[in-house]
Amino acid sequence: TLPFDVYNIVKSLKKQLNTPLGIHCHDDSGLGVANSLMAVDAGARQVQGVFLGFGERCGNANLASIISNLQLKMGYDCLPEEYMKNLTGTAIKIAEISNYNMSGREPFVGKSAFAHKGGMHIDAVLKAPESFEHIKPELVGNERRILMSEVAGRSTIVNLMQEINPNLTKKSEETTRVMNRIKDLEHQGYQFEGAESSVRLLIRKELNKYKPFFTIEDYKIIGSQPKTENTGASAMVKVNVDGASEINAAEGDGPVNALDKALRKALEVFYPKLKEVRLVDFKVRVIDKGATASKVRVLIESTDGKEIWTNVGVSTDIIEASLIALVDSLEFKLLRDMEETLKTYKLL
Incomplete structure (x- = not known):
């Protein structure tokens, strides 16, 4: 159904009925949000939708887009202002809980929206x-x-x-x-x-405005045995934070996953909030194709359930390139948390 048809239908029903009307749209024609907005404009006072448009077939109308358009562009009071500011974080958290790789192109709440x-x-x-x-x-x-x-x-x-x-x-x-x-x-x-x-x-x-939160003193990767179906790996990482050392090991689905787990386990002793961080995407690009010692570029996308950020590492060794990106990712999270604390106490 097209938006102007929805508008005319709801408008006609509104004249015939005293009962408050609601709307439940799917996105089969890519018009779930538009149809929901037109229904409200025609008199509907309840809108059903789902964050990130989850649902059968092509999905339900995206609730984040509906709320944002109704409140910020059509003048309806849907949520208190302070709750509106939680829309992006809520979308990221829902994506994380549902193990969904949220597109950066999501309207209003996506990483690339602005x-x-x-x-x-x-x-x-x-x-x-x-x-x-x-x-x-x-x-x-x-x-x-x-x-x-x-x-x-x-x-x-x-x-x-x-x-x-x-x-x-x-x-x-x-x-x-x-x-x-x-x-x-x-x-x-x-x-x-x-x-x-x-x-x-x-x-x-x-700019000499940075002090690392930690340094890596040593790390080792142990791969699976050849000619076996086991693709797992183990990693050991030793870190140093303000002179105190911590060593930890972990198993993972491949060397990078194992390295990520071991590094975070070691650092969580000093920085418990790193338990919130999760690696959501991992991309590898060979830069010098054809060379034996080809350089690789690794992009790692991480989230703490509130925001998503991406870091890059380059090396002739894919493990080292991954480690560079992983270290940057965790350093960035720690920096963000420190800045938030300083802002809270009005020190920044």
Whole structure:
């Protein structure tokens, strides 16, 4: 059923009945949300939907999109303002509980819903956000992302650097230093588009505004026996936090999974909140195809149930590249938690 048909049907029923009307739409024609909104506009006062559009066939109408449109664009009071800010976190948590790889392109709550790249584009976004963003991302608990790319240039870097020091500009010596470091890493095979959390850590290191939360003293990987059906692996990791060492081991479905588990188990002794972190995606790209010692680029996507972030690592060894990305991922989580604590106590 098309939206204008839904509107006419509900409008007609509204005239004939005194009973409050509700609407339950599916997305078979890609119109579940649109039909739900038109039904409300025609007089329906109950809307049924499901977060992330889960449901039979093509799914139910996406409740996050319905709520956001009704409240922020159509003037209906659906949720208190402070609850609206939990929409993105709620969507991420539901995806995590249901073991669903949530698309970054989810309207309102997706990782890419407010992502921008391109030099002139980014300049315009920073000067007049409303020219490119249909709402303020923070209204639904999301955030603007300025993506790294070849055309993004200094505007992207300066925007991220100003989170640390608002006085920095495109012409600052620090900006040139960070740009040169990024170019060096790109020549080594790094690609930072979509991996802003790695860039944020890099910037802090270049500005001498960062102290690592931990160091890895040693690690070992033990693979499965050849010619067996067992594809599992074991990993041992030894970490050091402020002079205190901790060693831990874990088994996993492959070496990277085992390494991730062992590293987090060792660090959870010092940082219990790392129990919230879960690896949700792992991508490997061979950079120098055909070479025996080919470099590989590893992208790791992680979540703590509140937000999703991506980190990158590059090496000729896939395990080492994975470890670089894993370390960055956990360092970024710890940095975020520290910043939240400082903001809570108004120290940042």
